[in-house]
Each structure stands twice: as C-alpha cells, then as structure tokens.
Amino acid sequence: MPNRRQFLTGSAAALGMATLPARPASADPGTSHRAPNIVVILADDLGYGELGAYGQRLIATPRLDRLSAQGLRFDQAYAAAAVCAPSRCSLLTGLHGGHAAVRQNPFDGPQGSIGDDDTTFAEVLRARGYRTACIGKWGFGPDEADQPSHPNNRGFEEFFGYIGHGHAHEYFPAYLWHNGEKTPLPQNEDGKKGAYAIDLIERHALDFIDDHSDEPFLLFLTPNIPHAPSDITDTSQYDDRPWPAADKGHAAQVSRLDTLVGNVVDRLTERGIDRHTLVLATSDNGPHEEGGLNPDLFDANGPLRGYKRNLYEGGVRVPLIAWQPGTVPHGTTDRPTPLIDLLPTLAELGGAPAPRDIDGLSAAALLNRTPTKPPAAKPPLHSHLYWSRNDPGSTKRANAVDKGRILKLAEAVRKGDLKAVRFAPARDRTAPDSQWQLELYDLAADPGETNDIAAAHPATVTELTALLRSSWTESHHREAFGISIHSPELSLPGQQFTVTVTFGNSSAHTWTDARLRLDVPDGWRARPASPRTADRLKPGSTLTATWDVTAPTDVAPGSRFPLRAEATATYDGKRLHHTSTRTTSTPPPPPTADGYLSDLDWVSATNGWGPVERDTSNGKKPAADGTPISFGGTVYAKGLGVHAPSEIVYYLGGNATRLTAVVGIDDFSAHQNSTGGTRARIFGDGVQLFDSGPLTAAGGPKGVDTDVSGVRLLRLVVEDANNNTSYDHTSWAAAYIKV
Numbered sequence: 001m002p003n004r005r006q007f008l009t010g011s012a013a014a015l016g017m018a019t020l021p022a023r024p025a026s027a028d029p030g031t032s033h034r035a036p037n038i039v040v041i042l043a044d045d046l047g048y049g050e051l052g053a054y055g056q057r058l059i060a061t062p063r064l065d066r067l068s069a070q071g072l073r074f075d076q077a078y079a080a081a082a083v084c085a086p087s088r089c090s091l092l093t094g095l096h097g098g099h100a101a102v103r104q105n106p107f108d109g110p111q112g113s114i115g116d117d118d119t120t121f122a123e124v125l126r127a128r129g130y131r132t133a134c135i136g137k138w139g140f141g142p143d144e145a146d147q148p149s150h151p152n153n154r155g156f157e158e159f160f161g162y163i164g165h166g167h168a169h170e171y172f173p174a175y176l177w178h179n180g181e182k183t184p185l186p187q188n189e190d191g192k193k194g195a196y197a198i199d200l201i202e203r204h205a206l207d208f209i210d211d212h213s214d215e216p217f218l219l220f221l222t223p224n225i226p227h228a229p230s231d232i233t234d235t236s237q238y239d240d241r242p243w244p245a246a247d248k249g250h251a252a253q254v255s256r257l258d259t260l261v262g263n264v265v266d267r268l269t270e271r272g273i274d275r276h277t278l279v280l281a282t283s284d285n286g287p288h289e290e291g292g293l294n295p296d297l298f299d300a301n302g303p304l305r306g307y308k309r310n311l312y313e314g315g316v317r318v319p320l321i322a323w324q325p326g327t328v329p330h331g332t333t334d335r336p337t338p339l340i341d342l343l344p345t346l347a348e349l350g351g352a353p354a355p356r357d358i359d360g361l362s363a364a365a366l367l368n369r370t371p372t373k374p375p376a377a378k379p380p381l382h383s384h385l386y387w388s389r390n391d392p393g394s395t396k397r398a399n400a401v402d403k404g405r406i407l408k409l410a411e412a413v414r415k416g417d418l419k420a421v422r423f424a425p426a427r428d429r430t431a432p433d434s435q436w437q438l439e440l441y442d443l444a445a446d447p448g449e450t451n452d453i454a455a456a457h458p459a460t461v462t463e464l465t466a467l468l469r470s471s472w473t474e475s476h477h478r479e480a481f482g483i484s485i486h487s488p489e490l491s492l493p494g495q496q497f498t499v500t501v502t503f504g505n506s507s508a509h510t511w512t513d514a515r516l517r518l519d520v521p522d523g524w525r526a527r528p529a530s531p532r533t534a535d536r537l538k539p540g541s542t543l544t545a546t547w548d549v550t551a552p553t554d555v556a557p558g559s560r561f562p563l564r565a566e567a568t569a570t571y572d573g574k575r576l577h578h579t580s581t582r583t584t585s586t587p588p589p590p591p592t593a594d595g596y597l598s599d600l601d602w603v604s605a606t607n608g609w610g611p612v613e614r615d616t617s618n619g620k621k622p623a624a625d626g627t628p629i630s631f632g633g634t635v636y637a638k639g640l641g642v643h644a645p646s647e648i649v650y651y652l653g654g655n656a657t658r659l660t661a662v663v664g665i666d667d668f669s670a671h672q673n674s675t676g677g678t679r680a681r682i683f684g685d686g687v688q689l690f691d692s693g694p695l696t697a698a699g700g701p702k703g704v705d706t707d708v709s710g711v712r713l714l715r716l717v718v719e720d721a722n723n724n725t726s727y728d729h730t731s732w733a734a735a736y737i738k739v
Contacts, residue, residue: 037218038219040280045084046287047298077319079284085106110607113142123482136205140164141163161197161201226257227288229290237252279321279324287300289396308398338382349367408426415463419440424436483578487500492586498529508539524561560585563581564581598640642732643718645717657708663692666731679720680717680732689706
C-alpha cells in the first residue's frame with residue numbers, strides 16, 4: 001500500500017490540475033468589444049534606473065524602451081516593499097505592507113503564504129471568464145501541491161515555475177512545477193549546466209498566448225531575472241566590457257528580460273491581438289548587490305537613494321510601463337502609483353467587481369484613452385503610501401545607506417510630497433515613538449532624499465508618526481469575497497460529514513441571482529442541507545450552504561479526493577463564476593501495536609521535517625526516519641522536528657491508550673540561537689490534552705504523558721511564544737504510542 005508521501009505526489013493528477021477546464025459559459029465572447037487581454041510582467045530586483053527609458057546607458061533594453069516610447073511611463077511607481085515576498089503579496093492582493101498577509105521575507109523559518117482569506121487579481125478576473133496563468137516565480141510557501149497558497153488555488157488555472165521563495169534563486173533547477181506536479185529538468189552532463197529556467201518560462205508563456213488568443217486572458221509573467229546570482233547562458237553582448245563576471249552576467253540578464261518582453265509583444269502581434277492586449281512591465285523592488293554585483297556601475301537606482309531592502313526611494317520606486325496600441329496614451333505620468341493599485345485597476349478594465357476592503361485605488365483612467373474618446377477622468381490619488389521593512393538580510397551598500405540600521409525594523413510613509421522614514425531601536429514595533437529615529441524629506445525638492453528636514457517641521461513629524469502607527473495592524477480582518485469551502489480533513493468510509501460553502505460579496509455593488517453547487521467524486525453522496533440560492537447579495541453579505549457528504553464504504557485508506565464548489569451571480573448585467581477545490585482524505589490505517597509516531601503514516605504536516613518532511617527543504621537533507629534528539633546532552637530516539645507555527649496530525653482510530661514524549665528546543669537549535677520561545681500543545685479530536693507552557697532552551701524540555709484513549713485524530717501543535725518565529729526550532733522526541 002502506498003504511503004502518505006506517495007499520495008502527495010499523485011494528488012494533482014487526481015484533481016485534474018494538469019489541464020485547463022473549459023471556459024465558463026459566463027465569459028464574454030471573443031469580440032472586439034470584449035475586455036482586454038492583460039499581460040503583467042514582473043521582474044525580480046530590477047532597479048528604477050536599469051532601463052534605457054529611465055536613463056540607463058550601459059545596458060541595452062531596446063524593446064522595453066520602445067514600449068515606453070509607444071505607451072505610458074510611470075515616473076513615480078512604487079513597489080509595496082523593499083524585498084520580494086511582501087512586495088509580491090501586496091501586488092497580488094491590493095493591500096499595503098501594514099495589512100497584507102505576507103509582510104517580510106522568510107527568516108530562518110517557513111515562507112509566508114497567501115491563504116483563503118486573500119483575494120488575488122487572478123481570482124477577480126477569472127470570475128469574469130478570463131483564462132489565467134502564472135508563469136515564473138510565485139514566491140510563497142510551502143513548496144507543495146494542493147495547499148491554499150498554491151497558484152492553482154489562488155486564481156491561476158495554469159502555473160509553471162517556482163512555488164518557493166528560495167527555489168527561485170536557482171537558474172538551472174533540478175525541477176520546476178507544472179500545476180500540481182514537479183517537472184524534472186535536464187541536469188549537468190559533461191560539465192555543462194542543465195536547462196536554463198528563463199528559456200522554459202518564455203516557452204510556456206508564448207504557448208499560453210497561442211492557446212488562448214481567441215478568448216480573454218490574464219498572463220502573470222514573473223521571470224526571476226535579474227535576481228542574484230548573475231547566472232545566464234550567454235554574456236557575449238558584454239564580453240568586451242572591462243567588467244567583472246558578475247556585472248557582465250547581470251547586464252546580460254537585464255537584456256534577456258528585454259528580449260523576453262519583446263518576444264511576448266511579437267507573439268501578441270503575430271496573433272493579431274496586440275491592440276487588444278494591455279502589457280504592464282514592472283519590478284518587485286529596487287536593485288540588489290548580491291553575488292558580487294556592483295549596482296553603482298550601472299547607476300541602477302538612477303537619481304534615487306537606496307537599494308533593495310532600503311525604504312528610501314531607490315529601494316521601493318520601480319519602473320512601470322503600460323502599453324496597448326490605440327488605447328494607452330503616449331507619454332509619462334507623475335501620479336504616485338503603488339503596485340497595490342493593480343488589483344482594482346485590472347478589475348475595472350476587465351469588468352469585474354473587486355473587494356472594497358483593499359488599499360489599492362484604480363488607475364484605469366490613465367490607461368483607457370483613445371483619440372476618439374473624450375479624456376477620461378483623473379484616477380483618485382492616495383491619501384498616503386505606506387511601507388514596512390523587517391528583513392534578515394544585510395548587504396554593504398544598503399547598510400551604509402541606512403547608516404548601519406539595515407537589520408532594524410523600519411517603516412516609511414509618503415503623504416503628498418513629504419516622506420517620513422523611521423527606524424525602530426531594534427525589531428520591536430511596540431517601542432515608544434520617542435525611541436524611533438525619524439527622518440523627513442520633501443520629494444518635490446529633494447527626490448534623492450539628501451536633506452532631512454524633520455527638525456524644522458515638528459508638527460509634520462507628529463502627524464506622520466501617527467499615520468505610521470495607524471497604518472499597521474497586527475491582524476487585518478477581511479470581508480469574505482468569492483467562494484470558500486470548509487470540510488473535515490479526514491473522511492471516514494461510510495460515515496457522513498458536513499461540507500460548508502460560503503459565497504461572499506465584499507465589493508461595493510449588489511450581486512443578484514446567487515447560486516451555489518457542490519460536486520463530489522463518483523460514488524460519493526452529497527445531500528443539500530440548506531438553501532443554496534439568494535436573489536440578492538448586498539455588499540458585505542454572504543450566502544452559505546451546507547451539504548451532508550458520505551464517502552463510499554469501500555474507499556481505499558490514505559486516498560485523497562476533490563470537492564469542487566461553484567458559485568454564480570450577476571453583477572452589472574455580467575455573469576460571475578467562482579470556483580474552488582479542496583481535498584479530503586481517507587485516513588491511513590491506525591496503529592495496531594505499540595510504537596513511535598515517526599513510524600506511522602501522518603495525515604498532514606505543516607513546517608515539519610525528518611519523518612514528516614515533504615521535500616528536501618531541511619538543509620537539502622532527504623526526508624527520513626526520526627532522528628535522535630538531544631536535550632541538555634541527553635539523547636532521545638525518533639525525533640520529529642518542527643518550526644513554529646507547526647502542526648502534525650496522525651490518525652489513531654481510537655486504538656491507542658497513551659502518548660509519551662519529550663518536547664522542547666533541542667540542543668542543536670539552541671546552539672544556532674538561544675532566543676527561541678515556543679509553546680507545545682496536543683489535541684485529541686479537537687480537545688486539548690496537553691499544554692507545555694513556555695518552552696525555551698534555558699528552561700529545558702517538558703515531559704509528556706497523556707491519556708489518548710478513544711482518540712481518532714491526534715494533533716501535535718507548536719506555536720510561537722515570544723512574537724519571533726525566526727529561531728523557534730522545536731522537537732518532539734521519543735514520541736511513543738501505546739495501543
């Protein structure tokens with residue numbers, strides 16, 4: 001019988017995720033009056049000054065420069081953060097860094113993720129019949145199929161590329177993901193490197209355009225160039241320059257990005273859809289200096305101060321070019337435009353409702369002018385822009401710009417032309433305002449942020465300090481938008497369980513004729529247990545329906561099955577069609593003899609390694625049997641390693657009677673850093689059975705001896721206990737079940 005790990009690798013195929021479903025009947029027909037195709041190209045660490053259109057003189061970018069000359073160049077476009085993960089999350093969801101789900105790059109722990117409470121611009125457009133694809137770097141964790149943060153579950157029907165943040169640093173990777181399947185790539189042969197990821201990303205992007213040129217589509221194209229390292233297959237364009245290899249490689253990467261953009265535009269033209277396609281090209285933050293690169297050689301930040309990780313303009317102001325022949329006007333705009341504006345802008349252009357509880361504002365009025373139309377109204381302006389920075393990385397130039405404060409928590413706000421940047425005494429956001437160091441700049445007179453005028457404007461400092469405080473919320477509550485499914489993680493053969501589907505309208509407009517349906521696998525039974533329709537869904541309201549679902553009695557243990565929900569409604573005379581898929585599992589066999597938990601098949605594992613590891617993220621070591629764990633020099637057998645927050649779930653089936661273990665911050669983790677603080681808890685069928693209280697390396701581990709009689713589902717949970725997950729490595733040692 002296959003084990004849990006084998007079930008995971010086959011899950012995407014079981015869900016049918018490898019191919020695109022048929023276009024919903026609600027989509028607009030492919031006519032000249034349909035909504036525009038949209039291509040969003042997001043470069044990785046491309047600085048404000050690295051394109052010819054923005055003043056670059058050493059690196060050739062003729063195709064992007066041509067788009068700028070033929071389209072609209074934004075001179076004050078802003079990434080939502082100075083590093084990639086929070087910037088990309090905000091770009092996708094329309095929330096600034098004080099509200100978004102992902103607010104920092106991963107430290108020494110799990111990657112941030114976009115979950116069911118978030119809505120991406122892909123989900124918004126897909127509901128209006130757009131075919132959607134993310135090709136390139138996704139950048140959120142975990143690096144797994146069939147989980148809420150996977151692109152396929154966040155509105156993108158087609159995905160090819162990197163799921164994880166760290167994996168995207170490899171230009172010659174061993175594999176890339178295609179939807180829910182890992183695709184092995186050719187590796188080193190005869191001393192040569194394997195497949196270059198950018199070439200594969202380009203091929204998939206062009207194929208997507210070919211396949212969907214007769215219907216509205218959204219292509220989110222996210223190549224991981226020119227991020228470090230400066231790896232590329234051909235630097236001949238710059239081989240005659242007296243530059244170090246890293247600089248030649250970087251220049252070649254930027255030019256390869258330019259070629260990629262040009263090839264996409266050429267394919268749109270060949271297909272006759274260039275005039276019907278909006279192309280947006282931008283970057284996720286300022287220029288980097290890793291891998292030996294000298295960004296100053298290229299004047300990569302232009303006239304601005306700062307680099308990647310700095311909250312000065314050079315770290316967050318980015319190029320943004322919009323192009324659509326006959327629609328987007330030629331010229332430039334100085335409207336301060338954060339990339340959180342993408343979601344409402346694309347929604348308006350695509351005729352789709354957007355969530356009302358976002359921070360972005362639509363800039364569609366800037367992009368939709370033709371000679372035959374009267375000038376559009378100006379788009380609304382933001383009352384202020386906000387940025388936050390809490391990052392584990394430090395580089396020489398960025399640290400110098402920050403005057404040695406690169407590892408301190410920082411935040412910035414722009415209101416009008418005034419911008420405040422301030423630094424916490426360390427990483428403590430709760431520190432009194434008097435302990436922060438605040439600087440104030442007038443960007444109109446001083447775009448390079450060289451003259452701190454804070455001392456001369458105490459009233460403005462007070463005002464912007466209050467604005468900084470109010471812009472950050474520890475937990476940002478979201479109204480329900482679109483469709484979500486809630487179902488038990490386990491389905492016992494022959495036993496009924498409840499599935500709840502919620503359809504939320506958090507837009508500013510009333511939806512009508514709302515309907516829900518649930519599809520279950522062949523042989524399963526689903527009986528509606530509540531109404532599934534509503535004549536009207538007002539803003540802020542939801543339609544919730546439940547089904548009683550029963551799995552067949554002969555279903556195989558340890559199998560995974562899809563549950564697919566659909567919701568339809570009418571908005572402004574247009575049909576909306578939302579879908580969501582979740583899986584439920586039949587449990588693996590319960591234990592029949594005394595033994596270690598590490599020898600059992602697990603039901604699910606979040607942020608675990610060793611015997612519950614799904615990939616090779618733990619220092620590139622393979623998943624394996626439980627390893628010995630040491631606490632205070634005493635070695636215990638069969639450890640389960642985890643990181644806060646974490647959860648490991650086992651199916652005991654009511655067979656077990658007692659669980660014993662030792663849990664705490666092990667010697668290896670304490671040696672790495674002694675500041676970890678966690679709390680471990682055990683639940684049986686949702687009832688708490690054990691609570692360790694605070695765990696620290698200095699305080700030592702806690703013993704576990706818990707009655708688990710009759711428990712079917714056992715959960716081992718580790719939580720952060722000191723508001724810092726960076727060093728919260730924890731182990732369950734000698735976890736032993738008696739039957």
